[in-house]
Amino acid sequence: MSLPPFRNEPTLELRRSRDREALLGGLRELEPRLPLRVPVLIGGDAGGAEGIESTDPGNPARVVAVAGAAGERDVEQAVRRAAEAARRWGALPAAERAEILIRAAALLRERRLMLAALQVRECAKPWGEADADVCEAIDFLEYYAREAVALERGPELLQVPGERNAMRHVARGVVAVISPWNFPLAIPCGMTAAGLATGNAVVLKPAEQSPGCAGELVRALHEAGVPPDALALLPGLGDAGAALVRHTGVHAIAFTGSGAVGLEIIRAAAETPPGQRHVKRVVAEMGGKNCVIVDSDADLDEAVPAIVRSAFVYAGQKCSACARVLAHEALVDRLLERIEGAVATLRVGQADTFGTDVPPVIEEEAHDRVRRYAELAASEGRVAAGGGDVPDEGWFHAPTLATDLPPDSAVLRDEIFGPLVTVERVPSIDAACDTVEASPFALTGGLFSRSPDTVREVTARLPVGNLYVNRHITGAMVGRQPFGGNRLSGVGAKAGGPDYLLQFTEPRVVTENTMRHGLVVE
Amino acid sequence: MASDLQPAILEVGRALDAAYPSRTRNPLKAIDERAMALAATDQELKAALFRFVDVTPACRSLDDLARHLTGFLDELPERPPSLDMAVRMARSRTGRAALGAAAAAGVRHMAHRFIAGESPRAARGELRGLWSRGVAASVDLLGEATVSAAEADRYAARCAEALDELAEAAAASDLPAADANLSVKVSALTPLMRPDAPDLGREDAAGRLRPLLRRARELGAHLHIDMESLDSLETTLDLVLDLLGEEEFAGGPSAGLVLQAYLRDSPAELDRILAWARSCPRTPPLVVRLVKGAYWDHEVVEARQHGWSPPVFESKADCDRNFEALTRRLLDAAPLVRVAIASHNLRSVAHAIAYADGRELELQVLRGLGDELGQALATRGHRVRVYCPVGDLVAGMAYLVRRLLENTANDSFLGAQARGAPVEELLAAP
Ligand SMILES: Cc1cc2nc3c(=O)[nH]c(=O)nc-3n(C[C@H](O)[C@H](O)[C@H](O)COP(=O)(O)OP(=O)(O)OC[C@H]3O[C@@H](n4cnc5c(N)ncnc54)[C@H](O)[C@@H]3O)c2cc1C
Numbered sequence: 001m002s003l004p005p006f007r008n009e010p011t012l013e014l015r016r017s018r019d020r021e022a023l024l025g026g027l028r029e030l031e032p033r034l035p036l037r038v039p040v041l042i043g044g045d046a047g048g049a050e051g052i053e054s055t056d057p058g059n060p061a062r063v064v065a066v067a068g069a070a071g072e073r074d075v076e077q078a079v080r081r082a083a084e085a086a087r088r089w090g091a092l093p094a095a096e097r098a099e100i101l102i103r104a105a106a107l108l109r110e111r112r113l114m115l116a117a118l119q120v121r122e123c124a125k126p127w128g129e130a131d132a133d134v135c136e137a138i139d140f141l142e143y144y145a146r147e148a149v150a151l152e153r154g155p156e157l158l159q160v161p162g163e164r165n166a167m168r169h170v171a172r173g174v175v176a177v178i179s180p181w182n183f184p185l186a187i188p189c190g191m192t193a194a195g196l197a198t199g200n201a202v203v204l205k206p207a208e209q210s211p212g213c214a215g216e217l218v219r220a221l222h223e224a225g226v227p228p229d230a231l232a233l234l235p236g237l238g239d240a241g242a243a244l245v246r247h248t249g250v251h252a253i254a255f256t257g258s259g260a261v262g263l264e265i266i267r268a269a270a271e272t273p274p275g276q277r278h279v280k281r282v283v284a285e286m287g288g289k290n291c292v293i294v295d296s297d298a299d300l301d302e303a304v305p306a307i308v309r310s311a312f313v314y315a316g317q318k319c320s321a322c323a324r325v326l327a328h329e330a331l332v333d334r335l336l337e338r339i340e341g342a343v344a345t346l347r348v349g350q351a352d353t354f355g356t357d358v359p360p361v362i363e364e365e366a367h368d369r370v371r372r373y374a375e376l377a378a379s380e381g382r383v384a385a386g387g388g389d390v391p392d393e394g395w396f397h398a399p400t401l402a403t404d405l406p407p408d409s410a411v412l413r414d415e416i417f418g419p420l421v422t423v424e425r426v427p428s429i430d431a432a433c434d435t436v437e438a439s440p441f442a443l444t445g446g447l448f449s450r451s452p453d454t455v456r457e458v459t460a461r462l463p464v465g466n467l468y469v470n471r472h473i474t475g476a477m478v479g480r481q482p483f484g485g486n487r488l489s490g491v492g493a494k495a496g497g498p499d500y501l502l503q504f505t506e507p508r509v510v511t512e513n514t515m516r517h518g519l520v521v522e
Numbered sequence: 523m524a525s526d527l528q529p530a531i532l533e534v535g536r537a538l539d540a541a542y543p544s545r546t547r548n549p550l551k552a553i554d555e556r557a558m559a560l561a562a563t564d565q566e567l568k569a570a571l572f573r574f575v576d577v578t579p580a581c582r583s584l585d586d587l588a589r590h591l592t593g594f595l596d597e598l599p600e601r602p603p604s605l606d607m608a609v610r611m612a613r614s615r616t617g618r619a620a621l622g623a624a625a626a627a628g629v630r631h632m633a634h635r636f637i638a639g640e641s642p643r644a645a646r647g648e649l650r651g652l653w654s655r656g657v658a659a660s661v662d663l664l665g666e667a668t669v670s671a672a673e674a675d676r677y678a679a680r681c682a683e684a685l686d687e688l689a690e691a692a693a694a695s696d697l698p699a700a701d702a703n704l705s706v707k708v709s710a711l712t713p714l715m716r717p718d719a720p721d722l723g724r725e726d727a728a729g730r731l732r733p734l735l736r737r738a739r740e741l742g743a744h745l746h747i748d749m750e751s752l753d754s755l756e757t758t759l760d761l762v763l764d765l766l767g768e769e770e771f772a773g774g775p776s777a778g779l780v781l782q783a784y785l786r787d788s789p790a791e792l793d794r795i796l797a798w799a800r801s802c803p804r805t806p807p808l809v810v811r812l813v814k815g816a817y818w819d820h821e822v823v824e825a826r827q828h829g830w831s832p833p834v835f836e837s838k839a840d841c842d843r844n845f846e847a848l849t850r851r852l853l854d855a856a857p858l859v860r861v862a863i864a865s866h867n868l869r870s871v872a873h874a875i876a877y878a879d880g881r882e883l884e885l886q887v888l889r890g891l892g893d894e895l896g897q898a899l900a901t902r903g904h905r906v907r908v909y910c911p912v913g914d915l916v917a918g919m920a921y922l923v924r925r926l927l928e929n930t931a932n933d934s935f936l937g938a939q940a941r942g943a944p945v946e947e948l949l950a951a952p
Contacts, residue, residue, distance in 0.1 A: 008829055011829075302667075304669050337672075341671065341672050353719075354718045355722045452594060
């Protein structure tokens, strides 16, 4: 089987009413199915499906999914069965596994309208974002399927007469995937697909806020032909994830989420209790405090909309979102005034309404956190925009713009993960780079400048994993912008990039002597 | 039909060609002869020069300006000798000041070919000049992108003032008020232009467009709504047809919209416009300005980036043929609508004139690009209107770069004319 080259799944063209209508149709199709039931699923056996509930952040009374809450016993059983399944699954040629993943991609494609609608309901992702998330999930399946086939061929090694050298990448065994709610389909799909494509069995523990999306993902993978044992679904709370990370039968952990949890996973994974015969590999994608630098020659007509979009799309709940703007003093006042005006035009509303810019944040706790930082910003500095009217019901927080903060303010330091952005005045682009370099985070960054020299210098200096020049800083595309952070933002693995799969394999080299009594066997 | 019409097209085209005012006949060469000639031959150099033009107003000093220029030139794999000298000059502070001053003057000079003045008042002399030669004008207020309600309000206020100013200027030149003609962009009238929610922008812009329509009616002036990229098409078309369909505007003002022939859906859009015109008869009838479309590269790149099929024709000949087909449909629909053909393409224009065969028709050109064609048309007794952008250099730069790019593009008509293609070739059927 030879696969056509990878290309990104086209998003819907939401500027056309026929595509908008189609999505609304997806919602009508989904609604009568709610709440979805998402049981613990091990080896195809459905366990309990009560324990946790996901609700619509825009209407918390609406239950979207009722899911099981996996416990220690479930973890134990899932890992044991995965270990057995991994041997058979890993022994298949990569092309056969690829075929199954591509079939799963086709199923997601068929169900894309319903899947987008599910994200609208379960995570309050606005339509355009939800549709892009489904496309990204499809991309991960298609991309890693191809990459795994390429990886199986192995690299070219130096060969000399009388010796045959070969290098292979083989599956590690059991991969634990612990995924967040903010890309409720794409991120679990990407990490799961990477594990499966390379021949590992996967145990997936999705965020408790979005079990419904994870359930649909697993359903599609099983229907496509992933053996039930090779992919288990453990909906549940943090303790289930922690138990999974600690389990001695887990070989690799793929995690995306907060810095605190990520570092805890890295610590726990470093333990090698008796009976564990391997070092666990951790792929951790953590938080950020992403800065956009605006040079004195920037085109504000482009910078202002791009900053506003980067900061507030999906209510700022993307790890790539813009949190700090560092603007050259020559234009900071004008920039601030224009961003302020632009923030005031943002539409706060339900995710199912086309045109909504800022949907509710995911849950009450997130809402409280954003409110606390907004209050802190008001007391330590100045809130230039914010506090507008928002709907009473649902976890809405008005988009907020803060400035004049003291350099040591927690508002400038902590990841807030909500609709709050700050603007700081810098005397030079060098000074802005100093600020970015001083941060423990290095996920995404942005630069607006029309000077080739400045672009070159800033590119050379900034440690961030993904730097965007003269554009918005969110929306990395599989195969085009391999995504992942450095420093405390992540371990440097690049999802959707050419070397990501290496994290899920272990390399083996075989050298064979092909000469006997001077006879070279070729 | 094309076969019957071809002799008439040739006749009209040759006559127009002969009526061009001087031997320049090629606005591109005149723009800034050397820079344009260089740019037209070398894509990388063109990109460097246009990026420089684009950033000029944002530079803080002549030194800053010179540094930007050399920054762009440094990126070129090869540099013509004349530009090598610029890079050498930029090594010293005084050299940079001189280079910066020369470059700034060059850009200003170029901008003034396209932009009639900083404000409608400042452009009055230019307008009077056109009017005295029997050429009409439409003024377009250049502005920065509108990102806030305050900016939309300011743009609307500028439009209102411009209408007053134009009406007064027309009166001072003893012209009918209808010669006060303003073109406006909907994206400047609302910060809520959302491709996925066209109603938001429509409702918000309506609040600012309605008073402008009333003002235009009071003054007897004409208000034209430009068309922008496809992302704003639904908002714009719905807005214009909704408002002009309102009872209070049934008797005026004179108003118009734009149809872009490069869009594959443009024939269906014309269906919609004509159906509307039939169902809401108004006096005076709607003006439809037919253009090819100014956002071709943008539409193609955006579609490619998203994996969509481009909404525009991808062959120039298809676009030109569609333009001619729409021209004929529009002329046949008169007097349900009034027809304005806006193009610098001698063939497209000659085709319209030949097909109209004496029926009412207005021809429109852009200042700085269509001046000679405009004069030739006026000389031959056709009704001509020159579209005159007005605004400061910062606001004008995006417009300027678009015009420069479009007209140095390989398959633009002006490009072929600049290369000295014979008139028979220029007049050949697409
Ligand atoms: C008075 C006036 C008002 C205008 N108002 C508007 C407006 O409101 N909105 C707007 O969008 N434009 C407007 N335009 C610009 C217009 O759309 C054209 O971009 C411009 O006039 C160049 O077209 P042309 O017929 O003069 O030249 P030509 O050289 O014959 O045509 C160039 C045009 O062809 C099209 N084209 C180029 N390459 C290709 C290709 N490979 N395949 C298919 N098509 C291609 C593009 O539209 C390009 O602009 C206006 C023009 C004038 C003169």
